[in-house]
Amino acid sequence: MARSSFIRTALILCPFLALTTGQNTSSSADGSSHSATPTTADAEWSTTVAGTPTKFRSIFTIPASADDGANLLPNIEDPKAVNAQDICPGYKVSQVQEDEHGLTAVLTLAGKPCNAYGNDIKVLNLKVEYQAANRLVINISPANIDASNSSWYIVPEDLIPRPKPDSTYGDIDLEFDWDDEPSFWFSVTRYSTGDVLFTTEDTTLVYEDQFIEFVSALPEDYNLYGLGERIHGLRLNHNLTATIYAADAGDPIDRNIYGSHPFYLDTRYFKTGYSGGGSEHESYSHGVYLRNLHGQEVQLQPESITWRTLGGSIDLFFFDGPTQAEVTKQYQTSAIGLPAMQQYWxxxxxxxxxxxxxxxxxxxxxxxxxxxxxxxxxxxxxxxxxxxxxxxxxxxxxxxxxxxxxxxxxxxxxxxxxxxxxxxAIYIPNPNNASDAYDTYTRGNESGVFMTNPDGSQYIGAVWPGYTVFPDWMSAxxxxxxxxxxxxxxxxxxxxxxxxxxSEVSSFCIGSCGTGNVTMNPVHPPFALPGEEGNVIYDYPEGFNITNATEAASASSASSSQAAKTSTSVTVTSSTSTSYLRTIPTPGVRNVGHPPYVISNVQGDLAVHAVSPNATHANGVQEYDVHNVxxxxxxxxxxxxxxxxxxxxxxxxxxxxxxxxxxxxxxxxxxxxxxxxxxxxxxxxxxxxxxxxxxxxxxxxxxxxxxxxxxxxxxxxxxxxxxxxxxxxxxxxxxxxxxxxxxxxxxxxxxxxxxxxxxxxxxMYTLFYKAHTTGSTVMRALAWEFPNEPQLAGVDTQFLLGPSILVTPVLEPQVDTVKGVFPGIIDGEVWYDWYTQEKVRAKAGVNTTIDAPLGHIPIFVRGGSVLPLQEPGYTTRESRKNPWGLIVALSEDGDAKGELYIDDGESLEPSGTLEITFRAGDGKLKADVKGSYKDANALGNVTILGVDSIGKVKLNGKSIDGAEYDEDTRVLKLDLKDVTSCGAWQGSWTLSWE
CATH class of the missing domain: 3.20.20.80 (Glycosidases)
Structure with a gap:
């Protein structure tokens, strides 16, 4: 389960989507949020679970108020907030030096400091790098940085690697332009098309020690994806504040949650002509990555994107694609690293x-x-x-x-x-109780591996076991x-x-609440766990009252009666005004606890349900600067x-x-x-x-x-x-x-x-090998695989597994059909039903109604694909010993291709591998086998879809008996176990059927 996602329902943007009515959401043991009614703030003792559901004892319960932060109003909602774009002077450019690799320049504040939400930095360095054929970097950072100045934090390359230039930079299709009238602005353009990908023209660069803001125009009806982590549709809304700040929050809609991914994909469609089916289009995609660890807020509006951070530098990477697949590969191979190869199991x-x-x-x-x-x-x-x-x-x-x-x-x-x-988090034992000793803490404490308060004392928060300390990954x-x-x-x-x-990292109280209280350990979290008194889960399944109306009414009555016995009446007094904490910049000082600019954080105060921003690492860096990592x-x-x-x-x-x-x-x-x-x-x-x-x-x-x-x-x-x-x-x-x-x-x-x-x-394993070695994707949006169909840009109720499997699930109750689009048909794409193996009869660009009774998930195979299969076993170990199989789904032209990767399924550096390439055409299927891995499994069932006619079926020129061909479905089925009993991949082979 996910453990401690603790969210106050008042913070959920869509209250009708709240998990339960009238309850707070608190965390589960795995950090997730669970329906829970917090203990009252003045409660001192509680009977609670101590490691098991059957062993009870009385322990101190941390007051719920321990996790109450300051009352903050996000700036984007604050009518009193100043607009930095209106009052800040921007920068003027000087000392420009330009060559084939890019340019450098000095940016100097163009007027009186505005100090809107921090202290203006008067002199900045600009460095633009044409790093590679597909990568442009814009870096803006404070000048005169030295070890004694801690008012800003620049990400070390040993913490988050930074891409390096390579020799392909001369072929780049991206172009950087700038001007400083009325103040410095810049643009990035795709040279081959003239499309402006990013421009800050007519906006102001704001650069302060706790607030950076830059704005770019976006085209009408833009398609942006990414900027995570949050629960949201695939394509980002045009009125969305995408906060990036790691938060232990139980999956609220549209809010920041566990991860921090300051990257987006931008796909733009261009009309190229007309055909009988309507307009013809082509698309271009590019990616943008801000290498910055601070709390961030990315505000999307109908015609612009505004990027704000609470510190650091602007280290902005552009990847030119021009397809989604290429953008993703460029981002991974050069900037963040390729995904891990998984063990087969x-x-x-x-x-x-x-x-x-x-x-x-x-x-x-x-x-x-x-x-x-x-x-x-x-x-x-x-x-x-x-x-x-x-x-x-x-x-x-x-x-x-x-x-x-x-x-x-x-x-x-x-x-x-x-x-x-x-x-x-690591439990800190009660020093007054010898039986409470905990060796993991003792060894860590002796090694100096836990985070501290600014005064050097140990930072002690609270998580599941009670008062806890937190590993410092920057310690030696x-x-x-x-x-x-x-x-x-x-x-x-x-x-x-x-x-x-x-691991956000989460704590159930504000600040070092365990300081001076460790002798009370172990203590209970400041909320009731599921199943404890006052926190029984009464909610019935979502559709219960639809299919079980009588039972639902009876159960609801019983539930209400029970709730009445345990509830307490609360009187709420309304007020015409609410007081919010607002802070102002102090020259030479950062307020890390309550920055002057308030991002729209799901928990409000940055210290709520998290280690506080002033917690300190061994190198003197504060959590404020590195929380997101x-x-x-x-x-x-x-x-x-x-x-x-x-x-x-x-x-x-x-x-x-x-x-x-x-x-x-x-x-x-x-x-x-x-x-x-x-x-x-x-x-x-x-x-x-x-x-x-x-x-x-x-x-x-x-x-x-x-x-x-x-x-x-x-x-x-x-x-x-x-x-x-x-x-x-x-x-x-x-x-x-x-x-x-x-x-x-x-x-x-x-x-x-x-x-x-x-x-x-x-x-699937082959898809992961390709992802691990090239940066390709495994699950794919339809728009990514079919980039010239703009109507697919927002489709996220279907997806592709690799290039060849289309999944169209039922996502609503009480139905036995589902609507889905079959992409590519306008260009001659063919789809086959996984179950019947027949061609799908569907029109281009429209939703098709598909039968989907309960127990059936519609799956389709893309024509032109060769799918490697293996007879399933109960476990993956058993499966890997079974015969292989193939589905050859021919395209309209009778072609198909595919790949299979095999190794031992577990080694970081396998001693032997096999890579098999399949190509079908002209009534033949060729398997090209390369590699040294020994696999003795035979090739069993081979199923070829879309076969117009057959003649003699042969393997490497030798006739094969037992072929089954259905003229109605145009499916050819073969069982090759006997003729490949020495192993399917002992060498290359050709199978023919004409």
């Missing part, structure tokens, strides 16, 4: 729950999956397994060490895996200490990967730890808080969603956005984390998620269990979708 099915109580229940869950013949690759545990929620521990009563060997021997013998959640020993803890714990618990949570850094440390535990093997990590470049270490899940249909829909644009961010290993809590699901929603969702790279079901403590075998209809739908998924694992 990571693509199997994963099951988790906050609420698995002991080793016995875990074994029962695993056995029940097998009893229902639902493949299970990996079992996950939430914070239940820990001793009082402390990292690197086991609850001695429910997950005793004595049960480890039996559990793991059987699990690993069966080819299955185990992933534990690991939180990001921080990473090594974490690695050592992972190594030592593996000796006790032989895990297979890590699930990192709470804390989660990025723990992922790096965890990656190093898994390399130590499993030398030479690919680390498997799923993390919550990410930054640009985190994909080279980790995958990501979508956080604390809810069992609502709209969250199932939002999972698609979430996944597609993370494709742009270079983190293709993405999935969500299938069937929803918060609240109660039902058979219809879970059936549809289990089928949808089967086509996401990361496939996991996970839900909250005290909600109804939602393993897919709980309903026969869900079990049946799951088996159907999993059979397709596991058949396609070779295809």
């Amino acid at each position: 990571g693509f199997g099915y994963h099951q988790c729950r906050w609420g698995y109580r002991n080793w016995t229940e875990l074994r029962e869950i695993i056995n029940t999956f097998r009893d229902f013949d639902i493949p299970l690759e990996t079992i996950w545990v939430d914070i239940d397994y820990m001793d009082q929620y402390r990292d690197f521990t086991l609850d001695p009563f429910t997950y005793p060490p004595s049960g480890v060997k039996e559990f793991f021997d059987k699990l690993h013998e069966d080819g299955q895996h185990f992933i534990p959640i690991v939180d990001s 020993s921080g990473v090594q200490w974490w690695v050592n803890e992972m190594v030592e714990w593996y000796k006790e618990v032989p895990y297979d990967g890590f699930w990192i949570d709470m 804390w989660g990025h850094q723990i992922l790096n440390a965890t990656y190093q730890g898994l390399l130590k535990v499993f030398p030479g093997k690919r680390p498997f990590i799923i993390g919550r808080s990410t930054f640009a470049g985190s994909g080279k270490w980790t995958g990501h899940w979508g956080g604390d969603n809810a069992s609502k249909w709209y969250y199932m829909y939002f999972s698609i644009p979430q996944a597609l956005s993370f494709s742009l961010f270079g983190i293709p290993m993405f999935g969500v809590d299938t069937c929803g984390f918060n609240g109660n699901t039902d058979y219809e929603l879970c059936s549809r969702w289990m089928q949808l998620s089967a086509f996401f790279p990361f496939y996991r079901n996970h839900n909250v403590l005290s909600a109804l269990a939602q393993e897919p075998y709980r309903w026969e209809s869900v079990a049946s739908a799951t088996r159907t979708a999993m059979h397709i998924r596991y058949s396609l694992l070779p295809y």
Whole structure:
């Protein structure tokens, strides 16, 4: 589960989408938000769970008020806020030096300092670099930076690498222009088309120590994607404030959440002519990345984009594409790094729950999956397994060490895996209680690896176990200490990967609230956990009153009656005016706690539910300057730890808080969603956005984390998620269990979708190899794969898995059809139904109604594709021993192509690999095999779609018996197991049928 997403409902922009009515959202053990009623602010004691649902004791409860911040009003909503564009003077240009590599210049404040939301920096350096054929960089930073000046923070290259120029710069198609009338402005133009990609003309550059603002015009009806992380449609709205600030918040709509990705893709369509089907278009895409770690706010308006940051520098990268695929590759290969190659088993099915109580229940869950013949690759545990929620521990009563060997021997013998959640804060033991000793803290404390207050004392916040400290990844020993803890714990618990949570980094109180209070440890969080008294989940599945009206009315009455017994009456006094904290700049001083400019942060105050901005790192840097990469850094440390535990093997990590470049270490899940249909829909644009961010290993809590699901929603969702790279079901403590075998209809739908998924694992694995080596995407928006169809620009209810699989899921209740578009038909594209293997009859550019009864997810294969398959086994280990298969879906011209990559599925640097290229045409399929990896599996079923006629079927010139050809469907089926019994890929071959 995701642990501590704590959001006040007043901050949700769409109150009708709130998870529950009249309740605050508080965090779950995994950092997610859960429906919870906070304890009252003056409560001192509470009976609570201490590591297990059955062992109780009284401990101090942190007051809810401990996490109340200052009352702030975001500047974009503040009628009293000044517009820096109106009052700031901008800059004048001097000392320009230009050559073939770019230019440098000095920018000097053009008038009296405005000090709008910080202290104006009077002299700036401008550096423009034509770095490569596809990359232009504009850097604007303060002049005269030295170690004694801490009023701004420039990102070190050893923390976030900076792309370097290469020899291709002379071929660049981007052009930089500037002027300083009335003050400095610049533009970036695509030289070949004359299209202005970015221009600050008629706007003012504002550069202060705590506030930077620059504005660019955008064309009418622009198409922007990215600027994450948030729950939003794929194409960004034209009236949206996209805040970028890592926040532990349980998936509110349109607000900043866990990750920070200051990158966007801009796609523009140009009319090129007319045809019988209407206007013809072509598109050009480019990407923009701001290499800045500070809290940011990107305001989109109908004709402009305004970028604001709370400090740092302008380090602006332009990638010229001109296609989405090229932009994504350029961004990853040059700027942030290529995504990690995943272990093969990571693509199997994963099951988790906050609420698995002991080793016995875990074994029962695993056995029940097998009893229902639902493949299970990996079992996950939430914070239940820990001793009082402390990292690197086991609850001695429910997950005793004595049960480890039996559990793991059987699990690993069966080819299955185990992933534990690991939180990001470290419990600080009660110094007055010797039995409370915690070696992980002791070793870290002795090594000086925890963050401090500005005065040098230890910064002590609060998370699940009570008062906690926070690793400082900038300390000399921080990473090594974490690695050592992972190594030592593996000796006790032989895990297979890590699930990192709470890494924004989250804290349940403002500031160092544990200072002076550690003798009270352990303490309870300042809110009730799901299932505790006063926080029982009463909500019924979303569609319950539609299909079960009588039962719903009865249940609602009972629920209201129970609520009445436990509720307290509250009187709310309205006021005609509200007082907000507003701060003004102080010369030479930064206010990191409450910056003069207030970004639209989901939690309001930057210190709410987070480590405070004044927490200090070993190098003197404050959290204010690097908050957005804390989660990025723990992922790096965890990656190093898994390399130590499993030398030479690919680390498997799923993390919550990410930054640009985190994909080279980790995958990501979508956080604390809810069992609502709209969250199932939002999972698609979430996944597609993370494709742009270079983190293709993405999935969500299938069937929803918060609240109660039902058979219809879970059936549809289990089928949808089967086509996401990361496939996991996970839900909250005290909600109804939602393993897919709980309903026969869900079990049946799951088996159907999993059979397709596991058949396609070779295809998916090959897509990941291409992503890992070239930066290509795995899940793709239709608009990206078909760039000349502007009507696809906003489509996010369908998606492509690679170039060849079209998924059109049902995303609403009580229907048995779904509408979907078949892209490319206007240009002669052919689509085949996965199930019937027949050509789809659809018109170009219109929505087609597709049959989709419950238990059926429409899947289509693109003509011109060769799909490598493998007969599914119960686990990926079993699957890898089964015969191969191929689907050859011919285009209208009778052509097709595809690829297959094979290695041992786990090594960082495999000793042998195979790369097979398939090409079909003129009644032949050729397989070109290269590489040294030994695979002895035969080639079983080969299915060729769209065959007009057949003659003799031959393999390498030798006739084959047993061909089945259906003249009505034009499908040719072959079974080649006998003739390829020595291995499908022992050498290149040609299969012919004419």
